[in-house]
Amino acid sequence: GLISELKLAVPWGHIAAKAWGSLQGPPVLCLHGWLDNANSFDRLIPLLPQDFYYVAMDFGGHGLSSHYSSGVPYYHQTFVSEIRRVVAGGIVGGMFSCIFPEMVNKLILLDSPLLLLESNEVENLLTYKRRTIEHMLQVEASQEPSRVYSLKQLLQRLLKSNSHLNEECGELLLQRGTTKVAAEMGFRHVGQAGLKLLTSGDPPALASQSTGITGLVLNRDQRLSWPENSVDLVSRELYAHSIRKLQAHVLFIKAVHGYFDVRRENYSDKESLSFMIHTLKSTLKE
Known part of the structure; x- marks a missing residue:
């Protein structure tokens, strides 16, 4: 184990x-x-x-x-x-x-x-590199707060983008890929400074069942949102x-x-x- x-x-x-x-x-x-x-x-x-x-x-x-x-x-x-x-x-x-x-x-x-x-994709490669730099600068400049989702919302998004996954596998990935946020923040957005971490003992997937929990934020870096970036x-x-x-x-x-x-x-x-x-x-x- x-x-x-x-x-x-x-x-x-x-x-x-x-x-x-x-x-x-x-x-x-x-x-x-x-x-x-x-x-x-x-x-x-x-x-x-x-x-x-x-x-x-x-x-x-x-x-x-x-x-x-x-x-x-x-x-x-x-x-x-x-x-x-x-x-x-x-x-x-x-x-x-x-x-x-x-x-x-x-x-x-x-x-x-x-x-x-x-050989005919060299121009595309240069375009990808340009996009990568511009996207990184945009993400850093915007400093958009992390959006808060319910477990159901995140699971639906994940399964829609990855049709080969089932719910069990989707929940496994979300358990490690999300952080719980406190109730007073609501479901809209939460900034990094206002993020309140809850006890690590509760599995993230059980967030909706815990007292005072309203949602989850994704852990991954927003700069990873484009596959071309890496x-x-x-x-x-x-x-x-x-x-x-x-x-x-x-x-x-x-x-x-x-x-x-x-x-x-x-x-x-x-x-x-x-x-x-x-x-x-x-x-x-x-």
């Missing part, structure tokens, strides 16, 4: 994590996906051998981890540096395994997409070169009704999946 909640100090605050299994067992680092958190593994870990030591971390700006300092953008490269700090998601884990190949023995990719940069597109040549650096045994698991089937049905995403699998098979040894 769950051993403990962890809080690891970093220059901008802390990285939150949770651990299962045996402290004496081989360590397994579990990395969540975009806008998710460490609770992504709550249903999976109990099904795995318990003689390993599983640690699931919240990336910066996600879950219970600290947000980056003002003016500092979120990129996959910075997430990789977070892993290095913790060691000392799918995409990020693969990138880490290529940059620090000697530190990874086995790499398991769960429905992990490859974001390819085609996307590091790579060329086919760079991807193939990076794969050759891998020393780990690799297992790629494609989900049924997952990323490539439900959310990304366009040709380019399916083509990138074929390229990724072909490159892994042709480059890595059996």
Whole structure:
């Protein structure tokens, strides 16, 4: 079962994590996906051998981890540096395994997409970079207070945007991805200065059942609201070169009704999946 909640100090605050299994067992680092958190593994870990030591971390700006300092953008490269700090998601884990190949023995990719940069998309890349900078500046300048929602409202929003999730999985993510707020604030908005944290012993998902609780605010950093903000597109040549650096045994698991089937049905995403699998098979040894 769950051993403990962890809080690891970093220059901008802390990285939150949770651990299962045996402290004496081989360590397994579990990395969540975009806008998710460490609770992504709550249903999976109990099904795995318990003689390993599983640690699931919240990336910066996600879950219970600290947000980056003002003016500092979120990129996959910075997430990789977070892993290095913790060691000392799918995409990020693969990138880490290529940059620090000697530190990874086995790499398991769960429905992990490859974001390819085609030669005719260079102009789009420049547009993304411009948007990223402008969006970050807009968020910092606006200083909009966090909106307060009911659990039902947040769950409906989450399931609408992620049709492959069921209510149980949605509630798991919201448990770690929200903070409870006090009744006097109402349901409209709450500023950071007026945020009143309640006892940590009550699960966030039970907020509506607790005395004096009216709603939840999302924990994630508002600067993470655009996926492009952290996307590091790579060329086919760079991807193939990076794969050759891998020393780990690799297992790629494609989900049924997952990323490539439900959310990304366009040709380019399916083509990138074929390229990724072909490159892994042709480059890595059996």
